[in-house]
Amino acid sequence: MLDNFPLWPQRASAMAGNVDALYIFLLIVTAMMTALIFTALIYFAARYRYRPGVPAEQIEGSTPLELTWSIIPLGVFMVIFFWGAVVYFKGRTPPRDSTEVYVVAKQWMWKLEHAEGQREINELHVPVGRDVKLIMTSQDVIHSFYIPAFRMKQDVLPGRYTVAWFRATKPGTYHLFCAEYCGTQHSGMVGSIVVMDPAQYEAWTNGGPTGPLSATGEKIFAELGCSTCHRSDSQGRGPNLQGVFGHPVALADGRTVTADENYIRECILDPGSKRVKGFQPIMPTFQGLVSEDQVNALVAYVKSLSKPADSGIKTSAAEPAPQAGQEKAQSGAQNKPKGSQVN
């Protein structure tokens, strides 16, 4: 209905309908409140304008009336709150079997890397009807990944992952904006989201020369020597990573955390902070030795160790893209542990 309304944004995701419905509800509620207040104001202003000989009638106030116009609005507000919370909760909870895209933001561009291995800049191709989970981080300042047509926005922070998801419902090309001010070319940090029919998308993915991201990660895992300690049996000096992702991990300090993307990331970059129970603090930090892209690949690899079927990942001819700077990272990392992990 609203698709062709001139002052309305395009609606192209599952979330957009939810947000629009809530927005229209709020428009109606607030329009009624505005009408109520403005009608009263205008009516009183006209009806009780100054007339000689007609004095104002003093009224103390009325506690029942005060309670009425406190409690009724509060009730209305609570309805808005709950509805808003439900929509928000849905928008913040990615479905379990989403396709994953790793996003690295930097001044002033978006780098997007599909779990299947395709890499894009300032442009993201996705198929209609598939849940897409974005695992995002920034190389420098805070950015914000905003697709108005999907009613989706999430800040992208340096030093951690933030997660968002969407399911596109309509083929087309939509704006991608950076919504958090990030410096000189903030307004140039824009791109597009290309939503395609599944068949078209299939054709598009087959055009790419690269293998899945997790395969790249596996290669880095071996090159950095991670596999010498993190063995696939119980004999390693580090925890066995098979089946770790998505499950609770008991830490040496007594806490238990769920091994999500941020946890894996933190273990790579700051291994001492959340050390697994029963293991010595011998892992070196990889902070500064691996790029954001490499961390993403490693995370994708660790995640792939917990997916028995790996149904989402297509294994086309694997041809891992060799990465500049990898050698340096490798030589630095294989040496003795640094002091920073002891805490």
Add this chain to the structure above:
Amino acid sequence: MATATAQPPGQAIERENYLNKHYGVGSWLLTTDHKRIALLYLVSITFFFFIGGFFALLIRLELLTPASDLVQADTYNKLFTMHGMVMVFFFLIPSIPATLGNFLIPMQIGAKDLAFPKINLLSWYLYIIGGVMMLHCMLTGGVDTGWTFYTPFSTAYTNTKIVEAGLAIFVAGFSSILTGLNFIVTIHRMRAPGMTWTRMPLFIWAHYATSIIQILGTPVVAITIVLVAAERALHLGIFDPKLGGDPLLFQHLFWFYSHPAVYIMILPSMGVVSEIIACFSRKRIFGYSFVALSSIAIAVFGFLVWAHHMFVAGMSVYAALIFSLLSYAVAVPSAVKVFNWTATLYKGSIHYEAPMLYAFGFLGLFTIGGLTGLFLACLGIDVHVTDTYFVVAHFHYIMVGGALMGYLGGMHFWWPKISGKLYPEGWARLAALIVFIGFNLTFFPQFLLGYMGMPRRYADYSHMPEFQILNVFSTAGSTVLGVGYLLPMIYFLWSMRYGKPAPDNPWNAAGLEWQTASPPTTFNFEEEPVVTWEAYNYEEIDSGHKQEVHVVG
């Protein structure tokens, strides 16, 4: 300084008052009279208002066309940053408290001056030092982070003058703290006999609530600025993840002050509107105690909602739920005020002089600003509209539509008392109308732009030319608005020389300040007034047999 020099000389019958008692620059720069300090503030904040307004006009001109063609992206970024910093820290925060509050609080409670007259002067000097630092910062390069200083951009990536701008705000912040402190002590300790808490004008209640926020909130932003400076200059890892810090910590600290700061701007304006509506409908305020206590409730709840600026910042979902819920809690006392003001009009005897037109303007714009706040507090909607023009429109409706309308209404209402002269009523009504129309024309299209998805702080929107039409409306409106703001300054200045002399109580208003001379003498009252009546005793005033001892200055 125009106030000091434009005093008409040698009117034979002129009584001695605070303006003509002493002449010369020294008598102003070393004064401890709260009324003269209020005028020092008035001149200074007006200066900064027009600087901030000039930046705003350049921003709107740049956005007239999608491409970044009037100024370069870097310049644009500095323009919106300096617009925000100047308007927030050097105009809106001091606006009503430091001018009207300073002028009126002692008089409204029957005191000779504030509790600490010298600290009052000190606070103006701190403001000026901060202001000069900010001017120097702007003239030598400026800042490009947005007034929000988000880290790690501000601490590690921009090469503009963060530390200098931060220090300017730091110093000006102490001015705000001292003013708040002065008001609280004055309201507690200096009330005239019989001026009980429940007899105080609502203007005083609003300033009391404001002062609480100034004292409790401002130190937090001061500390935050010091931390930003420490990270930037000394590379202490506080906010930058590369140094082991947390960028969200900055946002929490910043908004812990900067959200309540909005209430520093709007509460005094609400106080002004209460006075005006009572006077021009010749009635006591409906539900006095609810209006008074709602100010305190806003001040208290206002400290518990800061993270509603951060729903997409990477905060936990559960924290977002709590802050959304509390944000609705703070909306209730604001709604209660609007309902009470509306109910006050009922069976009133309403006059339509310019102050009342501004008060109506306030009610209209604040209602829209407040109701659009419901959209932003709603988690599901906020995700889409935060950091877009929807937010820009919303907070301008509150901080400009609300706070500035109240400020202008108050300036007109008390101008006869301040200057001893009447302003030209016809021009003033026209200006009120122009401001109202210009304001809506400027900012209403921005709600539509925001929902369509136009992000804020974009120098260039040539990728999305569909946003241009609404931007053209907005820019056109801003020129109308500019005229509306220039007019009062012109006719106020004009009236100081050519205006008719004002009677002591031109509006026949309640309130002790109207029982002083216009302009008042240095110590306001010749003898200490004794209060035996409620605030807004318009029934007694209008029935003409007010039996209280008439204390005339």
